[in-house]
Amino acid sequence: MQIVAPAGSADGLRASVFAGADAVYLGMPLFGARAKAENFDDVGLKNAVEFAHLYGVKVFITLNTLIKDDEMNKAIQAAEYAYNVGVDAAIVQDLRFIKQLKRHIPELTLHASTQMGVHNAEGAQALRDLGIMRAVLARETLPKDIAEIKKTGIEIEYFVQGALCICFSGNCYFSSLASSYSGNRGKCMQLCRKPYMFHGNRGYYLSAKDLCLYDELNELKDLGVDAIKIEGRMRSAEYAYNAVGVYKSDMPTDKAKDMLKAVFNRGDYCSAYMTKDAAFNVVYPQTQSNIGKFIGKIDKISGKQLFVKNFVPDNADGFKVMRNGKEVAGATVRNGGIVSDGQCKIGDELRRTLDGALAKSVKAARRDIDINVKINMFVGHVPEVTVTSYGVTTKTVGEAKLSSAITRGITVDDITRTFLKVSDYPFSPHIEVETDGNAFMPVSALNELRRKAYAEHKAKILSSYRIARSDGRFDGLSFNRFDGKGVILQVGDTSLLDKHILSKVDYISINPSDYARFDIPRGIDKPILLNMPITMRGEDRRILEQAIDRDGIFGVISNNLYTLKLTDKPILLGTGHNIIGDCEFNHIRSFEADDTNGGFTYVFGYAPVMTLCHCPHGKCVNCSGKDELTDESGRKFELRRYKAANCYWQLLNCVPHYLPDVKNAHKFYDCTAVDGKTIKSVLDSEYIGPFTRGNIKKGLK
Known part of the structure; x- marks a missing residue:
């Protein structure tokens, strides 16, 4: 399996390459999901690509943030520059940006960021339609789903080491709605690392342990994983160096984990969701940082x-x-x-x-490139230097034929000493000299010949490097598009619907707490949509398919790419796709957007700032499906459980998102977490109480 290592800085890049990584991923100053990393400007990126390619190491550029409409041209220009300096692939998230890249730079190879949340075969099939070559899978992807994803033909990259977002695949809105600094734009404030009260106890109940899958490498290989990925562009160079070295080794587990803990260790590690009981072992509530x-x-x-x-x-x-x-x-x-x-x-x-x-x-540390250097120096002939490495051969000749020495000819030792000097070139020469011992060559000319030979060989290595370009295929997303207009009301309890409420809306969306058991109201004249969860793992598929196929369900709201391959019913793209700009598809605009242009506006709702695939109780209990966390300021965040075959929890914002004066005629009201009285007050524009406008006035950063 290929090892893909972090390069958050020039030192991190050198460390990952010197440790033997097969590929590195790094960012530019803008549009990468680690805005606080050192990253690489134009000159730095060009040098980084040249440096990595000299060792045969691939470079993946991170362009994996959400992009605003007024940033799109600049993002395309950044991608074009990266393409022109020779990056091997771009890691992307934004659906609209993907389409633009396929239009402007069709040969640029694209990898789907883990931010896209691909975790099943249906999602992988959608990526194939988008012309994406590789999926960096969600860390929550189950082993049985990895095997099914492999059958789609897409390349699979899987995180094995480093920080673990507690929210599903990093699709977190907590930082954005609290501060306008969006994790989906590389500026996460890491509110998950703050202490919270839960059942009367204070702890770091949203702080995940670090991920370590060293023990699972053989299983991942058997499942068809093509590349293993090490998280850590914000971490030290020694972290990158050590992690790559460990994952390239075949050392015993205890020794491997000791070496990894020497550079960073949050919570003595977990295996994410690779094992049966992993979902109960993700959080480390005692402390939120490196315990070494x-x-x-x-x-x-x-x-x-x-x-x-x-x-x-x-x-x-x-x-x-x-x-x-x-x-x-x-x-x-x-x-x-x-x-x-x-x-x-x-x-x-x-x-x-x-x-x-x-x-x-x-x-x-350094990593030398072994080169074989053969030098021929004979009287009456021009000197010749042949350098070979990586299957690449360079032949360099001197300026003129060599004359006979008057006193002392140049010796084998003279030539060898000269060519052992490699200056700044990362070469380790193995030298062979053939000479008659009578030739004369000034030391300055011999040094110049060496410099010329090594410079030409470096250039030949780089020019021989082959980048696997995309075939440009882009079928685009094909599905039955929901073309409805007006007002959509989403509820969890359909018994709250009455004539007054129904008179105010055009569609009803059901957001079940249990997808195997939910009521579909009869006798109402409004089309009914089913809000699909962001997750479909393992046996969830059977239950969700049955839910969609139930009589009375007109269409669905999709919150993840998998839904597009699951049904032929009309599909409206929901907030899970996090669309913040103009889009050709009918959609519900993300509640972290900072304007209300286009699509359905998310007018009201306790926005789900996180979706959790682990159990917050740490064990399966006879819970009610509702709970809460309280932050240090006393703000209460409701935890709402939903079920398919597996249990999931959503962390809802402490106050509702509310845009009472929105002008858009197409509105979406998410009243899952409120009672009938509140629903009426919202629809009648009479709601009073605390609320947030999200980023509408603050601006999404």
Whole structure:
């Protein structure tokens, strides 16, 4: 399997390449999902591509944010520049941007970002229609679904290491609706890493452990995964170097995880959803950050100085002190001793979060390219240098024929010493010299011949690099499009519908809490839509197909690409597709958009800021399907469960999204989480109470 490694900076790029990555992914200053990474400007990107390609390493550019209409031309220009400097593929999310790229740069290979949430065969088939070559699958994808996805013919890339978004495939709106800084635009404020109250306890109940699938590599290979991906463009160069090295190795699991923990470890790792009980082991509520590698328990304290038996720190080490899973202090090394900044006790855990010796070794690391260099120097002939590597051969000749030496001819040792000097070239020469020993060549000319030979060979390696371009195919998304207009009311409980409510709307959308069991109202003269969940994993498919096929369901609201391949009934694209600009398809505009032009406007609703595939209770309990989290300011966020074959939870915003003065005639009211009285007040424009306008006035950042 190919190893795809992060390159959030020039140092990260070098580390990933030197460690032996097969491909790197990196971003430009705009339109990448890690806006706070160092990223690469135009010159930096050109140099990065040349550097990686010199080692035969592919470069994938991240253009995987949502793009506003007034940014589209600039985004296309960025893609064109990346294409022209030789990136191997672009990682993308925005459906509208994908269409523009296929129109303007049809040969640019596209990979679907994990932000697209592809996690089943139907979603993969939709990607194929879009002309996308590879899917970076949602981390929530189940093993049985990976095998089915492989049958579609699409390439599969799967995350195996690094941060795990607690929200389904990173499709999170929490940061955006709280601050206007959108995670879907690379500017996540990481509100999931804040503490919350849950059932009377304070903890980091939205903070996921780091992902580590080292044990599952053989299974992933058997399932047909083509490339494994390491998350971490915001992490250190030593993290990238270590992670690539571990995943290229065949070392025992304990040693592998120790090495990984040496550079970053949030929560002692989890296997995401690869194992049966994984959904109960995703969250680490004790702390939200790196807890490092366990060194030992503190057995002596002298003032602020800490001691662990038989452990000698490096002067550049950094530490955390943990007690009962929680951080109580930090510690650094001063004059060879470990000094804490807090109150520690005998028996507390000392964990190293910065390995100074490792950082130094990574900084000194390099990866040489073996080259075979043959030099021929004979009197009466021009000197010849033949350089071979990677199956590439370059022949360089001197300026003139060599004359006989008057006193001392150039020797094999002279030539060898000269060609062992590689300057800035990453070459490791193996030299063979043939000479009659009588030829004369000035040292300056010999050095110039070496420089010329190595420069020409580097250029030949780069020119020989072959980029697999797309065939330009783009069938586009084909489905039965919903062409309705007017007002759509979405409810979870259809018993709330009465004549007054029905008189105000044109369509009813049902948003069930259980897709196997929900009531379809009879005797009403409004077409009924079924709101489809963002998730369809494993046995969910059977239940969702049956739900769609029920009598009385006119059409569906799609929130993920899979729906487009699941039914022939009319389909309206829902908020799960997160459309924030002009779109050829009839759609419900994203509630994180900052204008209301086009499609149905999301006028009212407790917006689902997250969809969770894990159980917030940590075990299966006889729950009511409703719960709540409370933040540090006392704001309450409802948790709403929905079920197909699997259970899922949505975290709803603490206040409703409400646009009472919207002018758009096509409106969508999501009244899933409110009672009949509130529904009437909203439809009658009489709603009073706290609400948010989302990003309409703040602007989506």
